Amino acid sequence: MTKIAICGALGRMGTTIANLVNEADDLMFVGGVDVNAGTLLGAPVVPSSEIRTFLQEEKPDVLIDFTIAHAAVENIIAASEAGVALVVGTTGFSPEQRSKIDAAINGSVPAVISSNYSVGMNIFWRLVREAASRLGDYDIEVIEAHHRYKKDAPSGTARTILEIIGEETGKTECMYGREGMTERKDEVGVHVVRGGDIVGDHTVLFAANNETIELSHRAYDRAVFAHGVIRAARYVPGKAPGIYSMDEVLDL
Numbered sequence: 001m002t003k004i005a006i007c008g009a010l011g012r013m014g015t016t017i018a019n020l021v022n023e024a025d026d027l028m029f030v031g032g033v034d035v036n037a038g039t040l041l042g043a044p045v046v047p048s049s050e051i052r053t054f055l056q057e058e059k060p061d062v063l064i065d066f067t068i069a070h071a072a073v074e075n076i077i078a079a080s081e082a083g084v085a086l087v088v089g090t091t092g093f094s095p096e097q098r099s100k101i102d103a104a105i106n107g108s109v110p111a112v113i114s115s116n117y118s119v120g121m122n123i124f125w126r127l128v129r130e131a132a133s134r135l136g137d138y139d140i141e142v143i144e145a146h147h148r149y150k151k152d153a154p155s156g157t158a159r160t161i162l163e164i165i166g167e168e169t170g171k172t173e174c175m176y177g178r179e180g181m182t183e184r185k186d187e188v189g190v191h192v193v194r195g196g197d198i199v200g201d202h203t204v205l206f207a208a209n210n211e212t213i214e215l216s217h218r219a220y221d222r223a224v225f226a227h228g229v230i231r232a233a234r235y236v237p238g239k240a241p242g243i244y245s246m247d248e249v250l251d252l
C-alpha cells in the first residue's frame, strides 16, 4: 500500500486527487497540508507551518503538491529533507524558485514535476513540437483560457508550450497581448483569457499567407489531471533521486 499525502489538500485539485486516491485499492490517503487545518475523507489536514511534524508522524511514501508557487517551494524543501518522494503540479515558479526546487530535490528524493498531468496534453506537446519543427517560419500565437480563480499567468502549460516552440524554432521573444501600434515581428504572441469555470484550454496557432493551422487541447474536468497524478504517484516511489517528467511516467 502506497501512503499518499497532499499539500493543498482542500483546494480544487487537492480534493479531486484525494477522492481518486481514496478509490484506489493500492493507495491510501493519509492526510495533507493546507492554509487552514481540517479533515478530508477522515484524514487530518494540518496548517503548512506543521508540515515537518506531519511528515514525521504520517510517514507518507509520496507527497503531492498542488498549492501556489511560494508555498510549493517550502513544501518541496520539507519533503526532500524528510526523504519523501514528490509529485508536483503547482505552476507559476520564477526561475529563482525553480532553482531552489532543483537544488532541494537533486540527490535527495525522486520527484515527478509537470505543468500538466493530463495524458492528452502530454501528447499535445509532442504534436506542437512536430508542427513547430516544420512551421518555424509561420507566425505563431499561443492562446490559453482558464477559470476566474487562476492566480498565475500565462499558465504553466502555456509556458511549457513556449519552451517547446523556442527549442524547435529559435523564437524565444514573446509579446504578451497587444495594444496600440504593435507591428508584428518574429515574436510569439501569448494571449491569456480568465473567466467563469473554464478548466483549461490551450491553442497554438500557426499562420502564414492563405492558411492557418490550429492545434487545440481542452480539459473539461480536473479528473484528467488527477488521473495523471495518480499514475505519477504509482511511478515515483523507489526511483533514484532526481526529477522525472510525464514522458517517463507514461513511457512516451
Ligand SMILES: NC(=O)C1=CN([C@@H]2O[C@H](COP(=O)(O)OP(=O)(O)OC[C@H]3O[C@@H](n4cnc5c(N)ncnc54)[C@H](OP(=O)(O)O)[C@@H]3O)[C@@H](O)[C@H]2O)C=CC1
Binding pocket: 007, 008, 009, 010, 011, 012, 013, 014, 033, 034, 035, 036, 048, 066, 067, 068, 069, 071, 072, 088, 089, 090, 091, 092, 114, 115, 116, 117, 118, 152, 156, 225
Ligand atoms: N500540473 C497540472 O496538471 C495542474 C496544475 N495546477 C496547478 O495547481 C495549483 C493549484 O491549483 P488549484 O487546485 O486550482 O488551486 P486552489 O487554490 O483551489 O488550491 C490550492 C490550495 O493550496 C492552499 N495553499 C495555499 N498556500 C498553501 C501553503 N502554504 N501550504 C499548503 N496549502 C496552501 C490553498 O489555500 P487557500 O485557498 O486558503 O489559499 C488552496 O486550498 C496551481 O498552481 C495550478 O496552476 C492545476 C491543475 C492541473
Ligand SMILES: O=C(O)C1=N[C@H](C(=O)O)C[C@H](O)C1
Binding pocket: 091, 115, 116, 146, 150, 151, 154, 155, 156, 157, 158, 199, 200, 201
Ligand atoms: O490552474 C489551473 O486550473 C491549471 N493549471 C495548470 C497550468 O497552469 O497549466 C494546468 C491546467 O491547465 C489547469
